[in-house]
Amino acid sequence: MDKPILVVGGGPAGLAAAHSLASIGSRVALVEKEARLGGAPILSGYAKLVPSGEWAKDAIGGMVKRVEANDLISIHTSSRVEEFAGAPGDFTARLSSGSTVDAAAAILCTGFTHFDSVNKPEWGFGTFPDVVTTTQVEQMISSGRGIRCPSDGRRPQRVAILLCVGSRDRQIGREWCSKICCTVSCNIAMEIREELPDCHVYIYYMDIRTYGLYETKYYWRSQEEFKVKYIKARIAEVTSDGQKLIVKGEDTLVKRPITIPFDLVVHAIGMDPNVENPALARVFGVKLQEHGHIAKANAYCTLGETSREGVFVAGAATGPETIDDSIAQGNAAAMAAFAIGRKAPVAA
């Protein structure tokens, strides 16, 4: 029997890789460091996903159920890979549980780490309870509690969403763009307006990056149907006058300082490289690229190759990525990994 493929990480990319391998008859060992599968959309409690509008618990939850029900996939939760040795077609991984997994190839679907807004202290997170992150707003929506100010539970009348928190910001070592926060913020803004029709929602941006077909579905729809207001601005700081949060900065289109009161300020947080990437790189013997993501080796003839033959990578492990593209990359890497398994000598 052919050796299984080792898939590391149980988020969208890893779930897609595991399922698609099993669907063509390959065994899979799926290793996830958390106690549950699902990755960020499940573990962080995302609400409705971009661009499908499906609830994360249904969309990604469905992927989890399908993987859990598949006899060809052995699942190792609360586990890490601590050693990985061998050659393509004949690798062995030792897990933190002490057990050992043989594998023809490995796919790293190890995702990202949400930016921690305390690293941008002048924007008020950690100082004022009503400064929250997009992830917290997702949780307010997905839990059914609704949009409330954490300080006193009131419904906000004025909400500011600040884009690029932990993205495009050299001062704090995050030069990259996190790709999806603009669109996620448009989505959240519409959700807020739907729940609270009297609430004013402003989005402060550098460039609106609702690329491709997101343009119509998110940027235009949020303005025309939901009356979300977009202001091109550089934000200097978020303070408080004791009653309201005060957003200070410069409107870069009208070239004028702005000082505007809000009830709730939302940080559209970016995607950091997974904080465990240096450790993963060491265990799997793969290179990282300049910002700390896992480096890709070939973009054309074998998508998802790393610097080590037989070890592939997919999804946000390679840089900020959408869920749909992570799934596609997971499937693509699965295809490449499976091809290695077929070429390898059959295991005893």
Place this chain on the structure above:
Amino acid sequence: MDKPILVVGGGPAGLAAAHSLASIGSRVALVEKEARLGGAPILSGYAKLVPSGEWAKDAIGGMVKRVEANDLISIHTSSRVEEFAGAPGDFTARLSSGSTVDAAAAILCTGFTHFDSVNKPEWGFGTFPDVVTTTQVEQMISSGRGIRCPSDGRRPQRVAILLCVGSRDRQIGREWCSKICCTVSCNIAMEIREELPDCHVYIYYMDIRTYGLYETKYYWRSQEEFKVKYIKARIAEVTSDGQKLIVKGEDTLVKRPITIPFDLVVHAIGMDPNVENPALARVFGVKLQEHGHIAKANAYCTLGETSREGVFVAGAATGPETIDDSIAQGNAAAMAAFAIGRKAPVAA
């Protein structure tokens, strides 16, 4: 023996789908309407690709060679599918050549059509010979001729690249963003500066959408290393004073009209839906979405499904798409199509 998978379109997505299917032992019938494989990057003569920096003729040319050399892939160039009937696992396609292909499933990798700049007449294309498109600049570079003004062959001293030509433009029925033109334009700007170090290159934009890791590699690098200048502007028209092209508009950051002379004006043209999509939708019985792209049915459990079971879609057929993501989607759709083939009754 299992029936082959029908892959329609020989660009990056189709080449990836065909190769990956063959790599796991599936036969493929690859149908391409043009006389050669390679899709837009080859047929339109692209130069260095984003983000790899590899020449299109090497990168995509390598994918073509690999497919052409594979005995499991039968290639039908200068052919179209004229009829497609049957059910998942048991389809039959009739080609324009008269021959017939049995298929377990089909993958539409039918790509896009470059926006035709004559549909934006006030920006001077078709009126002034020195107003060209990004595709023409790619051809100047890839052919080795270099960047020249078509009117008289001189080296331009001042080049303007106008973004969003045929994108984000409701006046001409193109509301979507074409996703990759910002980054392609940054790339071209650097190429021009490298060949002609004394040439000034300006990019006129609405929002710079060098999303994800493109931010560092294209937006910042083009400014800091190559001194490309970015101006947020609304362009009204491109005229001529008899000697120079004149770009007129409004600088939207300093709120002031601009009237600036250039030697060469480049339209960063967008990606229209393939003009043949209505015909493809009819032949394959699949739905189109609102802008005329091929509609996707499911984003999570089976990526690349269309409205018809057993017919999948990948790449720019679904909307503006990058080459890398088209390849990933081609592989992903291949995986789903192969799984159908395995479930189907074995053909006689």
